[in-house]
Amino acid sequence: MLPKAYEPQEVEQKLAEKWQNSKLFAAKADKTKKPFVIVIPPPNITGALHMGHALNNTLQDVLIRTHRMFGEDSFWVPGTDHGGIATQNVIEKKLAKEQHKSRHDLGREEFVKTVWNWYDECGNAIFNQFRKMGWALDLSDIRFTMDEKRAQAVYECFRQWWEKKYIYRGKRLINWCVRCSTALSDIEVEHEQHAGKLWHLRYKGEDGSEGIVIATTRPETIFADAAIAVNPNDKRYTHMVGQKVIIPLANRAIPIIADEAVEMEFGTGALKITPAHDATDYEVGKRHNLPVMTVINDKGKMVNCPEKYLGMDRELCRKETVKDLESAGLLVKEEKYMNNVSTCYRCHQPIEPFMSEQWFVKMDQLAAPAIAAAESGELQFHPASWKTPFVNWLKNLQDWCISRQIWWGHRIPVWYCRQCSAKGLTFATDQQGKEQLTKVSFEDGATPIVSYHQPEKCPHCGGHDLVQDPDVLDTWFSSSLWPISVFGWPEKTEDLNYFYPTSTLVTGYEILYLWVARMVMTGLDFTGKLPFKDVYLNGIVRDKSGQKMSKSKGNVIDPLDMTAKYGTDAVRFSLLMQAVPGKDIPYAEESITGARNFCNKLYNASRFILMNMEGINGPLSMPKQVTELADQWILDRYANAVKTAREGIEKYNLALTANTLYHFLWGDFCDWYVELAKQRFQTDEKEHVMALCVNILYGTLKALHPLIPFVTEEIAASLKPYVGVSETFLLNQPYPEFDRTLCNEEAVRKMNIVQGITREIRTIRSQFNVPPGLKIAAVITAKTEEELATVKAYESYIKLMAKVEDLTITANADKPKQTATAMFENTAIYVPLTGLIDFEKERKRLEKDLAAAKANIVSRQARLSQENFLKHAPAEQIQKTKDELAAAQAAVAQITASLEDLA
RNA sequence: GGGCAGUUGGCGCAGUGGUAGCGCGUCCGCCUCACACGCGGAAGGUCACAGGUUCGAACCCUGUACUGCCCACCA
Numbered sequence: 001m002l003p004k005a006y007e008p009q010e011v012e013q014k015l016a017e018k019w020q021n022s023k024l025f026a027a028k029a030d031k032t033k034k035p036f037v038i039v040i041p042p043p044n045i046t047g048a049l050h051m052g053h054a055l056n057n058t059l060q061d062v063l064i065r066t067h068r069m070f071g072e073d074s075f076w077v078p079g080t081d082h083g084g085i086a087t088q089n090v091i092e093k094k095l096a097k098e099q100h101k102s103r104h105d106l107g108r109e110e111f112v113k114t115v116w117n118w119y120d121e122c123g124n125a126i127f128n129q130f131r132k133m134g135w136a137l138d139l140s141d142i143r144f145t146m147d148e149k150r151a152q153a154v155y156e157c158f159r160q161w162w163e164k165k166y167i168y169r170g171k172r173l174i175n176w177c178v179r180c181s182t183a184l185s186d187i188e189v190e191h192e193q194h195a196g197k198l199w200h201l202r203y204k205g206e207d208g209s210e211g212i213v214i215a216t217t218r219p220e221t222i223f224a225d226a227a228i229a230v231n232p233n234d235k236r237y238t239h240m241v242g243q244k245v246i247i248p249l250a251n252r253a254i255p256i257i258a259d260e261a262v263e264m265e266f267g268t269g270a271l272k273i274t275p276a277h278d279a280t281d282y283e284v285g286k287r288h289n290l291p292v293m294t295v296i297n298d299k300g301k302m303v304n305c306p307e308k309y310l311g312m313d314r315e316l317c318r319k320e321t322v323k324d325l326e327s328a329g330l331l332v333k334e335e336k337y338m339n340n341v342s343t344c345y346r347c348h349q350p351i352e353p354f355m356s357e358q359w360f361v362k363m364d365q366l367a368a369p370a371i372a373a374a375e376s377g378e379l380q381f382h383p384a385s386w387k388t389p390f391v392n393w394l395k396n397l398q399d400w401c402i403s404r405q406i407w408w409g410h411r412i413p414v415w416y417c418r419q420c421s422a423k424g425l426t427f428a429t430d431q432q433g434k435e436q437l438t439k440v441s442f443e444d445g446a447t448p449i450v451s452y453h454q455p456e457k458c459p460h461c462g463g464h465d466l467v468q469d470p471d472v473l474d475t476w477f478s479s480s481l482w483p484i485s486v487f488g489w490p491e492k493t494e495d496l497n498y499f500y501p502t503s504t505l506v507t508g509y510e511i512l513y514l515w516v517a518r519m520v521m522t523g524l525d526f527t528g529k530l531p532f533k534d535v536y537l538n539g540i541v542r543d544k545s546g547q548k549m550s551k552s553k554g555n556v557i558d559p560l561d562m563t564a565k566y567g568t569d570a571v572r573f574s575l576l577m578q579a580v581p582g583k584d585i586p587y588a589e590e591s592i593t594g595a596r597n598f599c600n601k602l603y604n605a606s607r608f609i610l611m612n613m614e615g616i617n618g619p620l621s622m623p624k625q626v627t628e629l630a631d632q633w634i635l636d637r638y639a640n641a642v643k644t645a646r647e648g649i650e651k652y653n654l655a656l657t658a659n660t661l662y663h664f665l666w667g668d669f670c671d672w673y674v675e676l677a678k679q680r681f682q683t684d685e686k687e688h689v690m691a692l693c694v695n696i697l698y699g700t701l702k703a704l705h706p707l708i709p710f711v712t713e714e715i716a717a718s719l720k721p722y723v724g725v726s727e728t729f730l731l732n733q734p735y736p737e738f739d740r741t742l743c744n745e746e747a748v749r750k751m752n753i754v755q756g757i758t759r760e761i762r763t764i765r766s767q768f769n770v771p772p773g774l775k776i777a778a779v780i781t782a783k784t785e786e787e788l789a790t791v792k793a794y795e796s797y798i799k800l801m802a803k804v805e806d807l808t809i810t811a812n813a814d815k816p817k818q819t820a821t822a823m824f825e826n827t828a829i830y831v832p833l834t835g836l837i838d839f840e841k842e843r844k845r846l847e848k849d850l851a852a853a854k855a856n857i858v859s860r861q862a863r864l865s866q867e868n869f870l871k872h873a874p875a876e877q878i879q880k881t882k883d884e885l886a887a888a889q890a891a892v893a894q895i896t897a898s899l900e901d902l903a
Numbered sequence: 904g905g906g907c908a909g910u911u912g913g914c915g916c917a918g919u920g921g922u923a924g925c926g927c928g929u930c931c932g933c934c935u936c937a938c939a940c941g942c943g944g945a946a947g948g949u950c951a952c953a954g955g956u957u958c959g960a961a962c963c964c965u966g967u968a969c970u971g972c973c974c975a976c977c978a
Binding site for chain 1: 905971
C-alpha cells in the first residue's frame with residue numbers, strides 16, 4: 001500500500017536523474033517540427049540560487065514543457081554568465097577572508113586563474129541545483145559567456161562594430177566606482193536617497209565685495225570650480241554676471257556666468273560649476289568653454305588642491321573643508337538635505353564622476369531598429385505596459401561605456417605597439433615585479449590594432465613588442481550577444497539557422513535595459529532578426545510584507561531549504577499560483593504549504609483510484625458517450641479546465657493555469673465526482689466510472705505536468721497501464737486538447753441545482769449539530785418544472801452527498817411541522833428535526849434569509865420598473881432579473897410561512 | 904520633474920461592464936473505510952475617495968489621495 005502522504009524527496013531525486021540520463025530535455029532538432037526556444041538568462045557564477053531564479057526558471061520550464069507537449073521541438077538553452085564585476089568582487093572578498101590577500105598580491109594572471117577555478121566549482125554547483133529543481137535543461141550541453149565560442153562571438157562583435165565605427169575611444173566624464181576602481185555605464189549606476197547636508201558658501205568678489213553665496217553638497221570639490229553660474233532670468237544676480245569671485249580656501253578667481261541649467265528656486269539660485277566632478281557642470285562647462293580641472297583621483301583621493309588636503313580621502317576632505325570654511329567665516333549656512341546620490345550597482349558605494357578615456361559604443365544606429373520593432377509591435381511585452389518605458393529608454397540613449405578597469409572578463413581585443421604607441425602607453429610594475437600596461441591614451445598617440453590573438457608584428461613598424469589593452473569589456477557586452485552566441489554565431493551554424501530567432505525571453509524587469517534592450521539591438525544588427533518576439537517580464541519575489549529579500553534584512557527564503565522541506569513541486573506551484581506577468585510576488589513559507597497540500601491531494605486522489613483498480617485488467621478507454629449526469633458534468637468541467645489552462649499558457653498567465661487546474665481537481669473532481677462515484681463502484685457501472693476517473697485524472701496529470709513535473713510523473717507511472725499508455729515520460733505525451741463536444745451546459749445547470757440543494761441541507765445539518773453519521777429525512781418542494789425534474793432524477797446524488805435517508809420530493813407540499821427551512825432558487829428544502837431544533841436559532845436564521853430575499857425583491861423590482869432597462873438591456877439579462885425576482889418572491893413567501901410556523 | 908503599476912473581507916491575491924471570488928487565518932462540527940497536508944459548515948467586503956459615461960461600473964473616462972517601482976544633470 002502506498003504511503004498516506006506523498007513524500008517528494010526520494011521521488012524527485014530519482015526522477016531528476018532519470019530525466020537527465022534519458023536526455024529527455026535535449027532538443028531533437030527535428031526539422032519537421034516547429035522549434036520553441038528559450039535561452040536562459042544565464043545566472044552569474046556568484047553563488048547559490050535564490051527565489052528569483054526559482055521563479056524565473058520555473059516559468060521558463062513551464063513554457064518549455066508545455067510547448068514540448070504541444071508537439072513542438074522545444075529547446076531551453078542552458079548556460080552561465082561570468083558576471084564581471086560581481087564575480088570579481090566575490091572572489092576578492094573570498095581571497096581577503098580566506099588568505100588575507102588582495103588581487104594585487106596575486107597579480108593579474110594568477111587572479112584570473114583563481115576565478116576560473118571558482119567557475120568550475122560554482123558552475124557545477126549551479127547545475128546541480130538546476131538538476132534538483134527538475135528544470136528541463138539538457139545539462140550535457142552547457143554554455144558559458146567566457147568559453148571559447150562565446151569569446152569568439154564577443155571578438156567578432158567588437159571587430160565589426162569597430163569597423164562600422166560604432167566602437168570608439170573617447171575622453172569623457174564617466175561614472176567611476178572608487179571601490180571597484182572601474183568605469184561603469186550609465187545604467188549600472190543606481191540612485192539612492194541619502195541623508196546629507198547642503199552647505200551655503202560665500203565666494204567673495206575679486207574686488208573685495210561681498211560676492212555671491214552658493215549652495216553645494218560637495219564642498220570638497222571647490223578647488224576644481226571653474227565658474228559660478230546663475231539663471232539668466234534671475235534678477236537678483238543679473239548685475240553680477242561677468243564679474244569675478246574668489247574660490248574660498250583656494251584663492252583663485254572664477255567668473256560668474258549665466259546658464260539655463262540653473263534652477264532659480266534651488267538653494268541660493270547660484271551654482272558652483274565643477275566640470276570635472278559633476279555631469280551637469282560638465283555640460284555647462286562645455287557650453288561656456290570652461291577649463292576642466294580634476295581634484296579627486298581614481299582612488300578617491302584629493303589632488304591638485306592646497307597642500308593641506310593633498311592625498312586626503314574625498315570624504316574626510318569634505319569634513320575638513322567645511323571646518324576650514326567655517327573658521328574663515330565663509331560658511332553661511334548648513335542645512336539637512338536628502339541627497340540623490342549615485343551609487344555603484346554592485347557595491348553601492350558613491351559614484352565619482354571622473355574624467356577618463358574609455359571605450360564606447362555609439363548607440364543611435366543600433367537603437368533605431370530596436371525602437372521600430374517595439375513601436376510596430378513586432379516585439380511584444382508581457383505585460384504590454386513595458387513597451388513605452390522600453391522605447392523611451394532607447395530614444396534617450398547615451399553612448400555605452402564598455403571598458404572596465406577590472407581583470408575578470410573578456411579582455412579588449414586591441415593591441416598596441418610599444419614603439420609606435422610609446423607616448424600613449426603608461427606602464428607600472430606590479431607586486432610580482434612584472435611590467436604591466438596600466439593606462440592607454442589615444443590622445444597621446446596610442447594606435448590600436450584590433451585582433452583576437454596577439455598580432456605577429458606591428459603593421460606599422462614591423463616590431464614584435466605588442467601589448468594588449470588592459471581593460472576588459474562590460475559583462476553585459478557578452479550577455480547582449482547571448483541569443484546568437486549560444487548557437488555558435490558568428491559561424492553560420494545549423495543551430496543558428498534552426499533555433500534562431502528564439503521564441504520567448506523570460507526575465508525580470510530590473511534588467512530590461514541592462515540586458516533585454518541590448519540583446520534586441522545586437523540581434524537585429526547582426527542577423528536582421530529580433531532575437532525573440534515575446535518578452536515575458538516576471539516580477540520580483542519579495543517577502544510577506546512586500547520587502548525585497550536581502551541577507552542584511554534577514555528575510556531571505558532559500559528555495560533549496562524549501563524544496564527539501566516541502567518538495568520542489570510545492571515550491572514551483574506556490575510561485576505559479578501567483579505568477580501574473582509583471583507582478584511582484586509576496587512570498588512566505590505559508591505560501592508553500594497550500595501548494596504542498598495540493599500535491600498531496602492529487603497524490604491521494606490517485607491513490608484512491610488505483611486502489612479501486614483492483615480486479616480491473618488492461619486499459620480502460622474514455623467512454624465515447626455518457627448519459628449519467630455526473631459523467632456529463634465532470635466532462636464539461638474537465639473540458640473547460642483544459643481550455644482555460646491552455647489559455648493561461650498562451651497569455652503567459654500561469655497563475656490562471658495553476659488556479660484553474662487546482663480548483664478543477666480539488667473542487668470538482670475530488671469533492672463531487674469521486675464522492676459520487678463511490679456509490680457507483682458498488683454497481684456494475686464500476687468499470688465505466690473507473691474509465692472516466694482514470695482518464696480524466698490522467699488528462700489532468702498531463703495538464704499539470706509542466707507545472708508540477710515530479711508528482712505527476714510519479715503518479716502517471718502507476719496509472720499508465722490503465723489508460724493504455726506505453727510512453728515512459730509525460731513530457732513526450734500530448735497536452736490535453738480542449739474538446740468542445742464535451743461541453744454540456746444543461747448538465748452543468750442540473751448539477752448546480754443538485755449541489756445547491758445539497759449545500760442547503762448540509763448547512764442545516766451543521767447549524768443544528770446533526771451528528772455527521774446520522775442520516776436524516778428531508779422534504780423538497782420544487783416550484784419549477786426544471787428543478788422538480790432534476791431533483792427527482794438525481795435524488796440519489798442528494799441523498800448520498802447530504803446524507804439523507806428519507807427524501808420526499810413534491811411539487812407543492814405544505815411546510816411540514818417542526819422543520820428547518822432553506823431555499824435554493826425556487827426550491828424549498830425542509831428538514832424535519834423534531835427535538836433537535838433550537839427555535840430561537842432557526843428564527844434568527846430565517847429572519848436573516850428573509851431580509852436578504854426582501855432586499856433582492858426591492859432591487860430587482862426597481863430595475864424591472866425602469867423603462868430604459870427594459871429598452872436597452874439584452875433580453876437574456878431581463879429574463880435573468882425576472883427569474884431572480886421570482887425566486888426572491890418565492891423565498892419570502894416560504895420563509896414567512898416558516899416563521900409563522902415557528903411562532 | 905517625467906513615466907508605470909497598485910489600492911477588493913484580518914493577511915496575501917484573482918476578477919475588464921450585469922451589485923463580488925480564491926488561498927491562508929478565524930469560528931463551529933467531524934479521525935465518514937483516498938487524503939486531518941483531510942471532510943462538512945459558518946462568520947467576514949458600501950471593491951481608496953470624488954465626479955462622469957451607461958439601463959447598469961470593482962471593471963470604462965476624468966480628477967484626488969496614498970503605496971510601490973522605473974527613468975531623470977535641482978547642485
